[in-house]
Amino acid sequence: MNLKELAERLGLSQTTVSRALNGYPEVGEETRRRVIEQAHKLGYRPNAHARRLATGRSHAIGYVFPSDRSIIIDPIFSDFIAGASDYQAMQGYETLLHAGGQENEMDVYRRYAEMGLVDGIIVQAPHVDDERLGLLDRLGLPYVVHGRVNDSEEGYAWMDIDNRGAFHKAARLLIDLGHTRIGLLNGLENLTYAWHRRQGYEQALLDRGLGVDPAIMFAGLMTEENGYRQALRMLRLRPRPTALLMSSMMMVSGALRAVHELNLTVGKDVSLIGHDDGLPFLNAEGLVPSLTTTTSSIRAAGARVAELLLARIENPEGELPHELWNVDLILRGSTGPAQRS
Amino acid sequence: MNLKELAERLGLSQTTVSRALNGYPEVGEETRRRVIEQAHKLGYRPNAHARRLATGRSHAIGYVFPSDRSIIIDPIFSDFIAGASDYQAMQGYETLLHAGGQENEMDVYRRYAEMGLVDGIIVQAPHVDDERLGLLDRLGLPYVVHGRVNDSEEGYAWMDIDNRGAFHKAARLLIDLGHTRIGLLNGLENLTYAWHRRQGYEQALLDRGLGVDPAIMFAGLMTEENGYRQALRMLRLRPRPTALLMSSMMMVSGALRAVHELNLTVGKDVSLIGHDDGLPFLNAEGLVPSLTTTTSSIRAAGARVAELLLARIENPEGELPHELWNVDLILRGSTGPAQRS
């Protein structure tokens, strides 16, 4: 069932039927009613490609993961995309995913733009000096960055959570509790969010005249195993760090093993704070003791970034959005005053 | 730069240029060379939608997640899709993702088919009696199921791992080690894979004349917290189960907490076996002691399912593939002989 057939069956022209279905005003109310009713009854669906060809709009958003596999493995991305894709679906936009293949990330963007496959891009996991933005600008492809690039905040659209503030707050809490040796288990620091977290952490230490010790700082893949290994390593140092600040719940999970293995007590011998992206399969509250966290729903972020991007697509001349979300520090049972050693 | 311009610049017709680029034989060698060279030089890319409209093929594969959010949260899906999408990208197929929105899963399939958005579908997480297959058949949309539906294995294309065999093997190993009370922490049993695992587990018990005790069986979301809670509950029963068989690494992670909390020793007081999908952020070998697992790469499965689907699309008349992968039982440190209690 295509437009032509539908029009014939209604005794109308394609023009009128198309207009009626797409809500154009210059069509009689009675006619519109008839058209919509019949379209529904006959199960008419406009062909997506024909429409896209005619309008020049693809009604699709692209997500590109580096062929390098270290990114998509991060489970937070699936939750981010779930949030974004959910919102897009409600707005009639499809979600295009590109993972791997032999093509490199920049080439995929180029292809997307030149073939008209997507109307916009969500840039994931920006690194400290990200060359993707320049390319997208040149291609004229609208985009919104989830996170920020380096410290520049102008000239591109972004939405980010206040990672610096979050880790600053968290570190300060620990310091206020009397901790002076606080370990940091961070993500790869060429990614901006990790870099910001480290800045927040270091600033809090410096604010209170505490030194920064590279021996109790780690930056790497946020796996359970790295959480375990690094926590174990740090907690074996003397003087032992009395608190650990961690960038992901997976690392927390690993760190807990280390803590148990050393027969230490969480919240007493060692205080733990982790960043919680709100992943449903790894719950900070369900731990024993429940975990003090910096919390921000990655899924909500996904939905919001999608919203900003669609707004940019509908209105390219609008102002570039810059949105920084506050991150809550939720006090639970895994933090306590420092013990004297 | 579109085909028309390129043709003009070359002094050829669109027909010839199109043919040259698409590898049709009826074009002079010298001409083809010139065309390809110029196309490359001028950065020509055929418009995706025009091509799709003309050919009636979308060169895209769809993945639909139920609006019910309990599925996509499972981190194994992102790894599965990464594998599939990777393969597709190499073959020139896009990946379309649908998560959430107000539309229900069946309606999305209908829309995909009627609007021509995808050439095929990968059906995820089939339940025991899945109504999706019937719909897809009616829509004439090629698909491959990752997993099986109920116990019927004919009439549809599928690829699955031998979940029943895997858990049978695992349970039998434990029994051979002298365990007689073995707990099962499973996924939701309306999903076929979980149902199969339970069958394998029960069969192994029955084979050796052991009874099945519902008190030490759990089926639910495979979260860390459920792993912890259920392991804790079971290990507090008397007589205490001396082994736990688990459907996911997240559950293992939670169970480990419970074991530590009860001051039990893994591999001695309690043996653990988990199913490992090969997720890169949660490594069975990195645990202490390292974990005995049933192992099968979900990423490899994704790539294979995509391969089967593309083959079906290229050749719809071909035989329906039925592919069952053996699952290895990898013996590591978390299993040992049962202690007498």
Added chain:
DNA sequence: TTATGATTTGAAAGCGCTTTGGGAAGGAGC
């Protein structure tokens, strides 16, 4: 030389939609 066939190329139709530029019908205003 001419007929024959093989090899290359092109004109034009078509994929299914949107949108431009009118045009017919009907009512209001003079």
Added chain:
DNA sequence: GCTCCTTCCCAAAGCGCTTTCAAATCATAA
């Protein structure tokens, strides 16, 4: 009566490709 708006509808062009069908070119054989 006539003109002038509205209101509602339509024919046709166009989006950028692929593909059918026909024609041009060229070498070869009779």
